Every structure is written in C-alpha cells, then in structure tokens.
Amino acid sequence: MxxxxxxxxxxxxxxxxxxxxxxxxxxIAVPGAIQPHGALLAVTEPDLAVVVSAGAADVLGTQPASLADVLAPADLDRLRAGLAGDLAELDPLRVTVAGAELDLVVHRADGLLVTEWEPLAGAxxxxxxxxxxxxxxxxxxxxxxxxxxxxxxxxxxxxxxxxxxxxxxxxxxxxxxxxxxxxxxxxxxxxxxxxxxxxxxxxxxxxxxxxxxxxxxxxxxTYRPVPLEPAANPVTGRPLDLSAAVLRSVSPVHLEYLANMGxxxxxxxxxxxxxxxxxxxxxxxxxxxxxxxxxxxxxxxxxxxxxxxxxxxxxxxxxxGRVVAVAQRQAELVAALGRTPRAPAQALTGGTPTVLDLLPAAGAAVRLDGRLHLLGSTPPADRVPGLVAALLTQGRSATDALGTLLPAAADVADTASGLLAVEVGGQRGDFLAWFRPETPREVTWGGNPHTPKTVETEAGPRLSPRRSFTAWRETVRGTATPWREHEVAAAQALAAHLTESALQRATEDDRLAAALQRTLLLEALPEVPGVALAARYRPSAADVVGGDWYDLVPLPSGRLAIVLGDVAGHGLAAASVTAQLRHALRAHLLRDRGPAAALQGLGEVIAALLPGELATAVVAELDPGTGDVAVANAGHLPVLHATVDGVRLLGEGRGPALGLLDEVDYAETRLRLAGPDRLLLYSDGLVERRDVPLPDRLDALCAAAAAGGEPDALLDDVLAALDPPDTDDVTLVGLGRTW
Amino acid sequence: MQFDVERATVLGRPALTVRGELDIATAPRLADAVESQLSQQPQSLVVDLTGTTFMDSSGARQLARIARRAAADGVSLEVVCPRANRPVRLVVDLLDLRALVPIVESPSLTDDEVGP
Missing domain, CATH: 3.30.450.40 (GAF domain)
Known part of the structure; x- marks a missing residue:
C-alpha cells in the first residue's frame, strides 16, 4: 500500500x-504492469541492457537482452545521441523494428532508462x-x-x-x-x-x-494487464516506478468505473x-x-x-465582467430609486432591472415600510422575515448553507439554501434579501444504456456515474453557489442608499405630519358661556405623530359638541386620515342631529373614502343651560363622569369602532352634568400600558379623577397620577359647568 | 416578548398561531402570513390569538382588514380569542371588533370534519 x-x-x-x-x-504509481498496446523495456545506461520488460514478445516479436538486439544501428545511434541531451527533445523517436514502424519514448526512473514502444499500426x-x-x-x-x-x-x-x-x-x-x-x-x-x-x-x-x-x-x-518481468526492479528491489510511463496499467477500480459508464x-x-x-x-x-x-x-x-x-x-x-455587470445594475437601480423617491419598493420590483437582476439569484425579497414584496423563487412570505432576521441576528449577511446555520430552515433548502440579506433603515425590520436554491440539479439518466441503475458484483458495489452523482449530491445537500464578495458589497451599497433616502424621507414626513397635526389641535379653546374647558395633547417621545384628535364644536342649537378620536396607526398616513375624519365629523355635527347620527355619518365616510382604516371616537354634546349631555361612543374608551357621589365610566351608548361596518346605528346615552360634576374624555395613550392590565389602569384613572377640581387642575392631576408611557400620544379633554 | 406567526393546522384547517404583541410594528407580519395562506386559496382559515399577549388598534385594524379580505375571497375565517386572554379580549370588546371579525372562543367543528 x-x-x-x-x-x-x-x-x-x-x-x-x-x-x-x-x-x-x-x-497506482507502481502497478507492476503495463497496458498491452505497447512494450516497455527498462535498461541500464550506458550499455542499454534490458533489466525489466513487459510486452516485448507481442509488440517487438522478440525478447531482447539489449536494445541493440532490436534497433537498427542507425536508430541506435540516434537514440544514444538523444540520451546525451534533453530527453524531451528525443520523444518520439520513430524507429522500425522487424519491418513495423513504432514510436519510441523514453524517460528515466528508479535509476533505469525506461523505453516504451508503441506501434504506429492501429493508431x-x-x-x-x-x-x-x-x-x-x-x-x-x-x-x-x-x-x-x-x-x-x-x-x-x-x-x-x-x-x-x-x-x-x-x-x-x-x-x-x-x-x-x-x-x-x-x-x-x-x-x-x-x-x-x-x-x-x-x-x-x-x-x-x-x-x-x-x-x-x-x-x-477491457485490456488484460501485461506484468513487468521481473516484478521487482533489481536496482531498487521494489516494483518499477511507472508514474511517468505512458503505458502504465491503471487501477482495476478505474476500469470498472469506465466499464460501468460504457x-x-x-x-x-x-x-x-x-x-x-x-x-x-x-x-x-x-x-x-x-x-x-x-x-x-x-x-x-x-x-x-x-x-x-x-x-x-x-x-x-x-x-x-461579472463585477462590472453587477455595478451597472446597481447604478440602474439607484437611478430608478431617484426617479420615484416616494415609491422605492416599486422602483426595485416593478421596473427593469429589478432587485432580482442585481446579482445571480433565483429569488429576491424586498421589505420596505413593513411591506414585503417577493420576486422569483423564494420561501413562503411568512417565512422570509424570520429567516432574514435569524441570519442578521447572527451578525452575518450571507450564507451558502442556511440549513446548517439554522436547522429550522432545512425545509426551505429548495429555494433558500443560499441567503444574502441586508438591513434597510435599521429599525422597522426592513431588508433586502436574495435567495439561491440547493445546488444539485436534476439530471435525466433515463434511456442511457451505459448507466444501469445499480452495479452489484461479487466483489461488492461498483462505481457508476449515477451513483457518483448521488454521492456528490449528498456532499453538497443544502448548499448553494457561494455568494461572491462583490455581490455582497453591491447588496450592502444598495441597502445603504435606501437607508439614507428613507431617513431623508422620514425626516420630511415627520415635519409634514407635525405641521398637519398642529392644524388639528385648536389654537385656543372656544369661549362657551357657562362651560369650563381644558385640553391636553402630549406627543409621543418617538417624535412620531399619532392618530389622536380632539375637537370642540359649538352647534347651531347652542349646544357644544366635544370630540375625542383616535385613528389606528401613526406617522404621515395616520395624520392625514385624522385630518379627514376630523373635518368630516365637524360637518356631520353641524347638522345638529345628535352625536349618534354624526358618528353614523362618519362611519359612512370611512366606508366610502377610507376603506381599511380603523378609528375610534366619542362625542358628547352638552346643553350649557340645562347640563343635559348626550354621549355616543364608536369603540372608544368610556367617558368618565365624576360627581360628588363618585366616579363612573359610561358603559352605555356604545357601538363598534369606525371602519368595521359600512352602516351602524349608534346608541346614545344621556346624563345630567350637575354643578360640580366633571366629564373627562381621553385617548388610549393615557391608560394603555403593556405591563398593567387595562382594568387596573381605568381604576387608577377613576381614583385620580375623584378629587374633582377645575378642569385644568383635574387634567394635570390625572396626568401626574397615571404617568402614561411616552411611547404613544396622549390626549385629554375635561369640562365642567360654571353656573 | 418576541412576536411570531406560525403556520399550523387546527381541526384539519390551515391556521396561523399568533404569539407575542400584535401592534403597529408586528401587524404587517401577520398581514404577510395571511397573504401567503390566502394565496393558496384555502376553504377556511383560523387565526389563533390565544397566545397573543397584547393588541393595539393597529393590530385590530389588521384583523378587520383580514376579515374583509377573507370575505371577499370566500374564505371561512375564524379568529380564536378566548375570554381567558383578557388583554386582547378587552380590546376586541372595546372596539366591538365582532361586528366585522368572526371572533370565537375555540375553533368550531364543521360538518365535514366530524368523522365517523
């Protein structure tokens, strides 16, 4: 061995x-035999006496003791002359032996001159x-x-x-x-x-x-090997080294392999x-x-x-060439982003090229502003964010064996053995990702007469290309073509560009939203005889505009409408919806048909113009003269009524949130606001805490409001007592009668 | 708490199990998962909020959108939100989400699924 x-x-x-x-x-270097299409004579120098030989009788018709026995004198002279110089210059020496032309090639091994003789006939x-x-x-x-x-x-x-x-x-x-x-x-x-x-x-x-x-x-x-005689080289005592011999006999295993392939x-x-x-x-x-x-x-x-x-x-x-092509497409994508800065996802997925064309991959995913877009062959939409997050959590951008890195991803090997992912913006879980499938390709073996399904012999299993392919497939299962450095760099550069423009856009959006929000808040509270009013609006610390609004609308009948509403979502989109709802509700309130009718009208506005949006609102209408109050509530937190006898939350007069149903008949509930009574309307930002159950917070609110006091002081007391988290905006409106 | 939407099967129906806080940040992930399920044109879909620890109005809005989408596609939707899950159930009740979203205590058996 x-x-x-x-x-x-x-x-x-x-x-x-x-x-x-x-x-x-x-x-394999010392097989001890040659193939039968030539003869080998290993000779000593300078006498050219044969020490080891194989195939001489068949190919040369004789078993020479020396090369002089087979070579014509002229050929022998040419050989000797060649041996004095570079042997490579000699090959091949065309010689004639017993009337047949042969190519003679020589090299030195194990201290001997190895001469190999190959007949021209049959070549x-x-x-x-x-x-x-x-x-x-x-x-x-x-x-x-x-x-x-x-x-x-x-x-x-x-x-x-x-x-x-x-x-x-x-x-x-x-x-x-x-x-x-x-x-x-x-x-x-x-x-x-x-x-x-x-x-x-x-x-x-x-x-x-x-x-x-x-x-x-x-x-x-199908040849039969011709053994070297003697088996051991007398010079070394070991079999002759045939690694440089052109006639070297090959491994029987290799011959089986060839036979199996036909x-x-x-x-x-x-x-x-x-x-x-x-x-x-x-x-x-x-x-x-x-x-x-x-x-x-x-x-x-x-x-x-x-x-x-x-x-x-x-x-x-x-x-x-590939690097240049990737850079070219990167530039085209950046240009497309520049043309439609407010629709980056559209620029990356809707044009030519798409983000999938940036680099060689079978699928791509774009998640921008929380919306996922898939291109080509990818894992299911609900798996993609998790896979990307898991890769990024490990501090990596790319892997060509996702299933090894994340055992839970083994089932998506057919689309995502390779994953390249880059974060965008760094906050909302936005990203770009590319997918490559498992490398093995299906190969049709059917109809090939040279590749039987299995080759079993008495000697044991044999190699065949089909088995080789299967064996190779096992070694690369779950792996994809590796990501190249320039591909990862291009992905990162594109993500950095998106991040930067998203930041610019966000800054711009925040400014717009804040401006819009200011128009929603009242410059000054209306002066209504006989009514004391107070309002507080505290934006969230995240500096993102929320969907809260409040309003105070004196009605033609002399009553005063007090509104507190909240649109789901935040940012520019929510602020814009809020503005529309506020004005629509004002219009309906001014028809002076009561709070339930106004909310019903607002619900119709959402169904018709803002489908998919969800908002809550509560409307109280106060007659300052009598203290009569009508309340209607569309999915909003209950109005608080503080009296000398105690504090209660109005559980009646409720209906579903706005945007759930196209048409709703809201109920109204009535109460009488006595002299020292207070009404408090508030948004969920006041009472919502993720770590405290809502009923507990409402209890705390009632306790804080029990102290009474002027509306202004009441709101300050409540805010101080509840200390709402600064993650959401907080709105309160308080009122009482002054007569 | 980590948010997670997992595909599952409930009484032989495709289901999505929602764990963690369903809010403005995570609602789009539920939307993606529902989109992926509905693209396979199932007859029914169960959204299980039993393991949901918190829901804000954006989460509720997402449920409303899902309900509209399922109705438009003719998919029979059930949103499981047992009373025992008080934090989420309170929001459901406050908004009267049941006006639009089929909220159930536990997934119901349909005739097809009652075996011999």
Whole structure:
C-alpha cells in the first residue's frame, strides 16, 4: 500500500464505500504492469541492457537482452545521441523494428532508462490538416473572454483532434468535487454537461499524479494487464516506478468505473492553474477501442497546457465582467430609486432591472415600510422575515448553507439554501434579501444504456456515474453557489442608499405630519358661556405623530359638541386620515342631529373614502343651560363622569369602532352634568400600558379623577397620577359647568 | 416578548398561531402570513390569538382588514380569542371588533370534519 494523503470521501451509506476504499488504497504509481498496446523495456545506461520488460514478445516479436538486439544501428545511434541531451527533445523517436514502424519514448526512473514502444499500426491520426489549423485553434483559445468560451473551445478542438466520442472539461471545486463545465460529443449521446462528481471519485494520489503527469491514455478499457518481468526492479528491489510511463496499467477500480459508464477507451489531460490541479479534459470512446497517435496526444497535451496558462487571466477577465455587470445594475437601480423617491419598493420590483437582476439569484425579497414584496423563487412570505432576521441576528449577511446555520430552515433548502440579506433603515425590520436554491440539479439518466441503475458484483458495489452523482449530491445537500464578495458589497451599497433616502424621507414626513397635526389641535379653546374647558395633547417621545384628535364644536342649537378620536396607526398616513375624519365629523355635527347620527355619518365616510382604516371616537354634546349631555361612543374608551357621589365610566351608548361596518346605528346615552360634576374624555395613550392590565389602569384613572377640581387642575392631576408611557400620544379633554 | 406567526393546522384547517404583541410594528407580519395562506386559496382559515399577549388598534385594524379580505375571497375565517386572554379580549370588546371579525372562543367543528 502506498502512503497517500488522506482523501476526504463522502460519507454516503451504501454508495460505493468499498469500491472507493479499494481505489484509495490502490498503488497506482507502481502497478507492476503495463497496458498491452505497447512494450516497455527498462535498461541500464550506458550499455542499454534490458533489466525489466513487459510486452516485448507481442509488440517487438522478440525478447531482447539489449536494445541493440532490436534497433537498427542507425536508430541506435540516434537514440544514444538523444540520451546525451534533453530527453524531451528525443520523444518520439520513430524507429522500425522487424519491418513495423513504432514510436519510441523514453524517460528515466528508479535509476533505469525506461523505453516504451508503441506501434504506429492501429493508431488514429488526425492528419496534417488538423495540425495546419493549429494557429487558428490557439487563437480561438486565447481570444476566449470567459471561462465558458475557453472550456467550450477546448472541448471542441480536443475532440476534433483526437476523434473521441465525447470530450468533457471537468473542473474541481475547492473540496475536489468535480463538475462538467464544457462538453463536445457525438450527437446521439446523452449530455453530461452540468454533472457533478464527489471528490472521492478521483482519489488524492491520482490527483497528485495528474498534477505532474499531464496525459493518461487507456485505448481499450477491457485490456488484460501485461506484468513487468521481473516484478521487482533489481536496482531498487521494489516494483518499477511507472508514474511517468505512458503505458502504465491503471487501477482495476478505474476500469470498472469506465466499464460501468460504457466507456471503452479513455484519455485525460490535466488542467493546471499556477501549479494546482484545476481540472481535466476527459475523453471517452464508447464505440470501441481508440488510440490517438503519439503525435496527436502531444498536440492534445499542448492544448491542455495552453489552456492551463490562459485559465488564470480568463477567469479574472470573466470575474471582472461579472463585477462590472453587477455595478451597472446597481447604478440602474439607484437611478430608478431617484426617479420615484416616494415609491422605492416599486422602483426595485416593478421596473427593469429589478432587485432580482442585481446579482445571480433565483429569488429576491424586498421589505420596505413593513411591506414585503417577493420576486422569483423564494420561501413562503411568512417565512422570509424570520429567516432574514435569524441570519442578521447572527451578525452575518450571507450564507451558502442556511440549513446548517439554522436547522429550522432545512425545509426551505429548495429555494433558500443560499441567503444574502441586508438591513434597510435599521429599525422597522426592513431588508433586502436574495435567495439561491440547493445546488444539485436534476439530471435525466433515463434511456442511457451505459448507466444501469445499480452495479452489484461479487466483489461488492461498483462505481457508476449515477451513483457518483448521488454521492456528490449528498456532499453538497443544502448548499448553494457561494455568494461572491462583490455581490455582497453591491447588496450592502444598495441597502445603504435606501437607508439614507428613507431617513431623508422620514425626516420630511415627520415635519409634514407635525405641521398637519398642529392644524388639528385648536389654537385656543372656544369661549362657551357657562362651560369650563381644558385640553391636553402630549406627543409621543418617538417624535412620531399619532392618530389622536380632539375637537370642540359649538352647534347651531347652542349646544357644544366635544370630540375625542383616535385613528389606528401613526406617522404621515395616520395624520392625514385624522385630518379627514376630523373635518368630516365637524360637518356631520353641524347638522345638529345628535352625536349618534354624526358618528353614523362618519362611519359612512370611512366606508366610502377610507376603506381599511380603523378609528375610534366619542362625542358628547352638552346643553350649557340645562347640563343635559348626550354621549355616543364608536369603540372608544368610556367617558368618565365624576360627581360628588363618585366616579363612573359610561358603559352605555356604545357601538363598534369606525371602519368595521359600512352602516351602524349608534346608541346614545344621556346624563345630567350637575354643578360640580366633571366629564373627562381621553385617548388610549393615557391608560394603555403593556405591563398593567387595562382594568387596573381605568381604576387608577377613576381614583385620580375623584378629587374633582377645575378642569385644568383635574387634567394635570390625572396626568401626574397615571404617568402614561411616552411611547404613544396622549390626549385629554375635561369640562365642567360654571353656573 | 418576541412576536411570531406560525403556520399550523387546527381541526384539519390551515391556521396561523399568533404569539407575542400584535401592534403597529408586528401587524404587517401577520398581514404577510395571511397573504401567503390566502394565496393558496384555502376553504377556511383560523387565526389563533390565544397566545397573543397584547393588541393595539393597529393590530385590530389588521384583523378587520383580514376579515374583509377573507370575505371577499370566500374564505371561512375564524379568529380564536378566548375570554381567558383578557388583554386582547378587552380590546376586541372595546372596539366591538365582532361586528366585522368572526371572533370565537375555540375553533368550531364543521360538518365535514366530524368523522365517523
């Protein structure tokens, strides 16, 4: 067994474990045998006496004791001359043995000169025309602007050169999983483009060999290995090192693998990027044995080496192109936002490009002002905010394995294995997010005669591409294509832009809302003979305008209408609704048909003009002369009536909040306001505390109001006693009679 | 308290369980969840407020909108808000939300669901 680097193998129960293990243990550099399409003679120097040999009798028709026994004197002289210089200059030496032409290639290993003899007869020749086209081929490779173009040209030209049925370019990822990134094939073959293979398919010791030995050929995968004689190299006492031999016999596991794919002949050329194995050009023949000539193989290796040199710059150029494209779309989105600054969500989702086009992703989510917009393929709307919040809570912007980071997200792997999220505004839970699905792609294996479903033999499970794909899928389950640095940066830049413009907008909104609110509050309370009035409005500390309003409207009948209302929501939208309701209610009050009729009219206004809004309001109408009061209440907190005998909350005269029903008949309740009595109307900001039950707060309110006093003093006492939280606006109106 | 809307099934019907404080900040999340459920065109939908600890007028407004939307879509809606959940029930009663929103003590069985 050869000591090798540990190979990370996919932990896939029942999928080729034994076969992979056998493969990983295979001493591939010293197989002790060669393939039968040539002969190997390892000789000493300078006498060229044969020490180890294989296949000589079949290929050369003799078992020579020395190279002088088989080479014509002239060929022998050329060989000796070549040995004095760079051996690479020698290959191949065209020689004639027993009337047959052979290509002789040589290298040194284990202190011996290893000579390999390959007959020209039976080899396929691309012919001179291909070699004449070489300059154009090279030009095509170097002109490729992207990796896709480079690898596609490489696959096409290597196939044109070598005549294999299928030529694939296979790329390793950082974990040594492989993907077919380009392919040229016979039209009737099933495409393998996009197929993935787990790292274990090409063991570490094979990859180490491929990084130095650029080309491997198996002309006939059904061959019988020809053993080296003697098995041990007399010079070292160990089997001869064949790692640089072109005839090296390959692992039986590899031959099984090829057989399972229906591959009869195979060749592979390494692609090496700055010293690291980047990928392979893998060539298959299905129709029968296939052996490109030595010259054509050298040309194929040359194309592989040329492409290898181009990889780095082409990848960089492609990356550069992608970076530029992302920046371009970012600029277009920012421009769209600038055109419609008050509809940012529309700018990001309704035009061209959308936020989904910013970077390569399958889905995107935009949450602005609390509204979620989804584009493309995403998890369900109710899952998206939670997933984004969970990612951001971990202090991360992006993950390509969300299910690993958040086990609760495992069920959305099909849409959200990859999540890139950036916060917008930082307060209301607004964000931008992009989604990428789990990487595995469905591949149709049906109808491929070369890939039986399972391959079980007496020797145990065998490898097959389908099993490889399954095995690879297990290794990458739940992971997506990683997010690139420039993509994350573009997302962050777009979010920062949105945050900044949202802040500007919010400042502007607050100013507008505050201005609007001021118009809702009375400059001065009306002077009504016989009535003492007081009002308080305290805005929330958040500096956000709420939906409270109050009003005092002297009516034609001489009565006084006292109003306190509250629109759900806050900010500019609520302030605008509040303004409309206040004026609509005034109009209805002035018809002087009583508080219930006015509230009914206001309900109709909401149903007709402001559907979806919800408001509460209470209206009290006082006859200053008699002290008679009529009260109607639309879902608002009860009016407080303080008398010398005690304090009570008016439970009668109630109806549903405004906006619930299109038509309501509100009830009225009546009371008599005696001399020292006080009425108090208030908004929920006075009594609502999240940590104290509402009934307790109402009890406290009644206790505070029991002291009585002038309306002004009463309001101050109540505010001091209840100390309402400053998270909501607080409104109070108090009144009493002065006669 | 953390706000959370969870998809669930109640008596075989699609349901949304609302936990935490349903207010102006969280109401849009309930809206998103309802939107997602209604997009699947269910026959009925249950919104369960048993675990809701607080509701403000914006939360109530959201329930009203949901009720209108469900009625327009022909979806049979039930909003579960037991009397035992006093803080939320008080708001429901104060606004008389039942005028529009079908508030129930517990999810009701329909004929279809009564098995043999």
């Amino acid at each position: 050869t000591p090798t680097a540990t190979t990370p193998r996919p932990d896939v129960p029942g999928v080729g474990d034994d076969a992979l293990q056998r493969c990983a243990d295979e001493p 396929e020749q691309a012919g001179a025309s291909w070699h004449r086209r070489l300059p154009r081929v090279l030009q095509r490779l170097s002109a490729a602007g992207t990796l896709e173009e480079l690898t596609a040209a490489l696959a096409r030209d290597v196939r044109a050169l070598t005549g294999f049925d299928r030529v694939m370019v296979y790329r390793f990822d950082p974990e040594w999983n492989g993907e077919v990134v380009a392919e040229d094939r016979r039209a009737d073959l099933e495409p393998f483009l996009g197929l993935r293979y787990p790292a274990g398919d090409i063991p570490a010791q094979a990859r180490a060999l491929y990084a130095t030995n650029w080309l491997r050929l198996i002309p006939d995968a 591959v009869v002949a195979s060749m592979s050329v390494s692609l090496v990027d700055r010293g690291r194995l980047w990928g392979l050009i893998a060539c298959h023949s299905y129709s029968g044995p296939h052996r490109p000539s030595y010259a054509d193989r050298v040309a194929a290796e040359f194309l592989g080496r040329t492409a290898s040199l181009l990889l780095h710059t082409t990848v960089e150029a492609g990356d550069q």
